[in-house]
Amino acid sequence: MRTADLTGLPTGIPEALHDEGIEELYPPQAEAVEAGLTDGESLVAAVPTASGKTLVAELAMLSSVARGVPEPRSDGSGELPSGSTGGKALYIVPLRALASEKKAEFERWEEYGIDVGVSTGNYESSGEWLSSRDIIVATSEKVDSLVRNNAAWLEQLTCVVSDEVHLVDDRHRGPTLEVTLAKLRRLNPDLQVVALSATVGNAGEVADWLDAELVHSDWRPIDLKMGVHYGNAISFDDGSQREVPVGRGERQAPALVADALDGDDDDDQGSSLVFVNSRRNAESAARRMADVTEQYITGDERGELAQLAAEIRDVSDTETSEDLAKAVAKGAAFHHAGLASEHRTLVEDAFRDRLIKCICATPTLAAGVNTPSRRVIIRDWQRYDGDYGGMKPLDVLEVHQMMGRAGRPGLDPYGEAVLLANDADTRDELFERYIWAEAEDVRSKLAAEPALRTHLLATVASGFAHTREGLLEFLDQTLYATQTDDPERLGRVTDRVLDYLEVNGFIEFEGERIQATPVGHTVSRLYLDPMSAAEIIDGLEWGAKHRSEKLRALAGETPEKPKQRTDADADDAPGGFQRASEMVSTGDGGGSDDGADDSGSGDGADNGTDDEFETDQTYPTPLGLYHLVCRTPDMYQLYLKSGDRETYTELCYEREPEFLGRVPTEYEDVAFEDWLSALKTAKLLEDWVGEVDEDRITERYGVGPGDIRGKVDTAEWLLGAAERLASELDLDSVYAVREAKKRVEYGVREELLNLAGVRGVGRKRARRLFEAGVETRSDLREADKSRILAALRGRRKTAENILEAAGRKDPSMDDIDESDAPEDAVPDDSGFETAKERADQQASLGDFE
DNA sequence: TTTAAGTCCCTATAGACAGCATGTC
DNA sequence: CTATAGGGACTTAAA
Incomplete structure (x- = not known):
């Protein structure tokens, strides 16, 4: 047609x-x-x-x-x-x-x-x-x-x-x-x-x-050859073979990447996409592939890649960023969800522009934006699955999606998708399992309780149904209904869920008629899992009930404090929990860890969290609130790695008065474990709002820069929801919640909140201004301009924008000289750097000990 | 003596949507 | 209840 x-x-x-x-x-x-x-x-x-x-x-x-x-x-x-x-x-x-x-x-x-x-x-x-x-x-x-x-x-x-x-x-x-x-x-x-x-x-x-x-239809505009590499050749589904010898000690994937770059008969350079099953594998594979791709880049490309590497380093100052930049400089890259989204975009775009020759990726890439490649190599076809309890073969559909990335329109005569096998049996199995196989059936997962919890409440709240029968009639229009062979099941789960929603006060019955309560409506509109909402409400109400008792407990801890602060000015670890983790894994250098953040101020009065207990007696505490939202099903928690268990168990006892809810006993195995992973996640957030450097956070929690953003975003959203719930239930924790949320939003300590709200001022600039004596929004309007300019490292345009945003009448920085600023206003840059270096050095010394 | 190859042991394990009100360095 | 790759430390074999 x-x-x-x-x-x-x-x-x-x-x-x-x-x-x-x-x-x-x-x-x-x-x-x-x-x-x-x-x-x-x-x-x-x-x-x-x-x-x-x-x-x-x-x-x-x-x-x-x-x-x-x-x-x-x-x-x-x-x-x-x-x-x-x-x-x-x-x-x-x-x-x-x-x-x-x-x-x-x-x-x-x-x-x-x-x-x-x-x-x-x-x-x-x-x-x-x-x-x-x-x-x-x-x-x-x-x-x-x-x-x-x-x-x-x-x-x-x-x-x-x-x-x-x-x-x-x-x-x-x-x-x-x-x-x-x-x-x-x-x-x-x-x-x-x-x-x-x-x-x-x-x-x-x-x-x-x-x-x-x-x-x-199976029709595709560019042919796809699927095959398995075993020994020294790829066997394709059309019966053809391609020699790809693998030298002794060499691995299959690099050989295949090199082979694709060698091309067929012209000088066509074929790019490769290598799918692996973990982030770590993606990173180490990229390191190896970089040695291969390096041999194929031209002089021009080398320059462009160097520039791209610089852009990548600019995105974030973390090890992940550095490793990525190193690989990219040689024409390879890794790609996984731990990357900042800017990283991902840069890598994807450069791959499409044929600058990057090879990406080693986790399955994210198969589902994401379009990144076609000459050759797709599926190195790992099994993946760890906790529920399954071991390595589970990927779904056929998933593998097909990966293979579908092979073949660049307009560039390749055909695409090649290659699985890797170590022995003949595996080769045959891979053909059976993935190449000849049809994808699995799509099965609805609607009857699962968590799904129905959310959607039944929403269905009632937005008026699609008002009775149990109405709900079932609505559910009858779903795929689940057309697939199930147990029509009773949906009814049973529905009853359980309705019960749950009623017990937690999200819906109420008037005879047959079901109605969402005001809170139920709010929960539905906030897009919260009702279970998250219930957890948050319980936690906040529990906190209100135990408030005075907990405040006393928090105050009771003060005697130990001064001593701890003198020997270790760790701003973010009241108590010695960090000490435990040093020995186990991180190798962080003693208390000067994070010294960079403190060194500028010197007076120590800004040691946020612990001082609050003494002076303001804030309750609930930020950590308590972070832990509360981190243990809801809407937050994806961090894993506990080896050694983390004891680290966070100890922390759990130290911070016990701050938790909003009863701490499970260590005998409640699963619950306690969950509590600890939530604590680990909450601690990450506490570090974030304690102005700990990004690279320190990634190191300490074993996450990528993208994960920090993700956790922060989710926490911000959940705390926003918590704020709404608190105000609706008339709980006086609203203010504490709002502040905790704002601190997460800006990633700053309490004293910077006022500054960080100004457009153009983030956590870094706010800290610089504060150290220079510009502590509030009104200081921005009134303080000496040279002082402000010096704090902003002489960036005139930035300074003007900020002053304008702060509402200063005469934001112009013309004729202002930063060197006119008083001595105390100049950010102690050298001190800043040396403190950081010292911390880093000690950290690396720690590795040898 | 230097280097490559083999072995043992330990460790760690993919992804990412949503409210609301405005803007990082 | 289920597995496996990678990396470091170390040993052994070859040059």
Whole structure:
């Protein structure tokens, strides 16, 4: 089918497609159009990655927008209806990163009158603004949240596209997608649903659920050769072989990477994507691959790579960042969730630009933004799984997704996906298990209690159902209902969940009728797991009840303090817990650890947390609040590594009065373990708000810079929710919660809160200003300009922006000389650095001891 | 003597959505 | 209840 023959699209679109070089539809796309895609027909397209799914979505959305709400145009003229009579399309993505990718893609239709908007947790276009958009891109959670908050424009939707719909199989996030689709269809029964799926076993079942036509195809625009490397050759699925000798002592993966770079017969340099099963493996593999790729980079590339490496170092001053930069300088990289998102983007972009020749990645990359590669090497096909209790083979679907990354459009004649085997038996098994195998069926995970807890409350709160029967009737529209062979099960779980929700005061019964309580409504709108909300409420109320007793306990600890502070000015570890961890793992150099943060001020009066107990008697304490939100199911906790158990057990006893709730006894094994991992996570947050350096935090907790951001974001969100709950329940901890939240938001100690709220001032600048004697917002307005300029290291423009943001009348820094600043205003930079060096040196000395 | 290869033991284990109100160094 | 790769420390074999 030719694009020129397409009907029902807005004026100019077929021509535009033609100009883009799309003259002929791919077979699956043509099939979709024949199935009625552009006439508003619902459709499930189960096709491989990179086989033109996006165009299928675009055709559906554009034609739906053109067709409009009232009546389908029969003339097929495609004249775009003016203004609000046009249809409205929603594109649901599984990841935030994909939302911006898709938005950028769809924006090329703007010149044809199609407005595109995005809505994710990060990047929110206000609800009103969205209602004027023709195409809206959002994550499934955001859509769910919009439904809960009754976003008016949802009712105007004429078309919904669900990308990667096979993710309804996901234990954690699948139910949200499933329920959201069911709700959208219920809001608008005529809704066109276009579901894009990987090739899965039961695509037909998914189509039945959505009352949709099915297009199922293995066709792909670039051929994919799948094979297994064993010995000195790859055996491909088409029967062909490729010699790739592996020298003695050499490993398979580097040999394959080198082989791809050697190319076939031209000077074509093939990039490789190596999938491994852990972050550490990704990093060490990248280190090895860098020695391979280094031999293939040209002089020009060397310079560009050096620059890229510098950009990477700029993102974050951590070991991860440094290791990545080192690999990148040689043309290789690693990629995993511990990276800062800027890191990821830099690596992905450079790989697409063919600057980076090889990425060693955890499975993140397979699900993320589009990063095609000449060769995909799946080094590890098993992964540790705690629930399973050992190494578990990857799902076929997952492996297929990875393999689908092979083949760069326009660059490669075909893509190659290679699994690695050490022996003939494994080779045969890999062929059986992954290459010849069809992907697993998609199975709904909706009947799991945690999923229903959230969604039943939301369903009641947003008025989709008012009785148990109503709920079951609603649930009957989900994929789960079409799949289950035990129809009773849903009813049983529903009853248990309703019971839970009632006991915790989120819903109440009036005879048959179920209603959400005011708190229940809030919880639903805040997008909290009801269990998290219950934990938070319990914790805050428990704290209110035990307040005076705990305050006394906290005060009772003071006698020991002065002594500890003199021999160790560790700002963040009241008590000697850090000492225990030194010996076990971190090798941190004694008390001068973090000395860098203190050295500037000298007077020690800013030693946040512990002083509070003595002077302000703040309760609940920040640590108590962080621990509270860290133990909710909405927070992903840090692992306890070896040695951590004793470290945090000790800390747990020291900080016992701060916890908001009863500490489980050590005999309650699982509960105690959870309590400790929550404590570890809370401690990370306490370090963060204690202004501990990023690299020190990553070192101490064994996390990457991206993990810190993630924990901080989540904590901020949960503390925001806690604040709302506290104010709604009229608890006087609201203020403490708000402050703890603000400190997490800015990553600063209490005394910097006032400064850090100013636009342009973050944790670092705030500290510099404070040390220079500029301690508050009003100081910014009144203090001597030379003093401020000196504190900001002479950055005039920055200083002006900051002063303006602080509301100073005359922010101009012209004619101001930083050297005019009084002696005490100049940040003691050398001291700053030497203190840090000293700390680092001692840390490395510690490693030898 | 130097270097490569082999062995033993220990350790650690993927990912990332959401409220609200505005902006890091 | 389930496994395995990597790295360091060390030993052994070859040059």
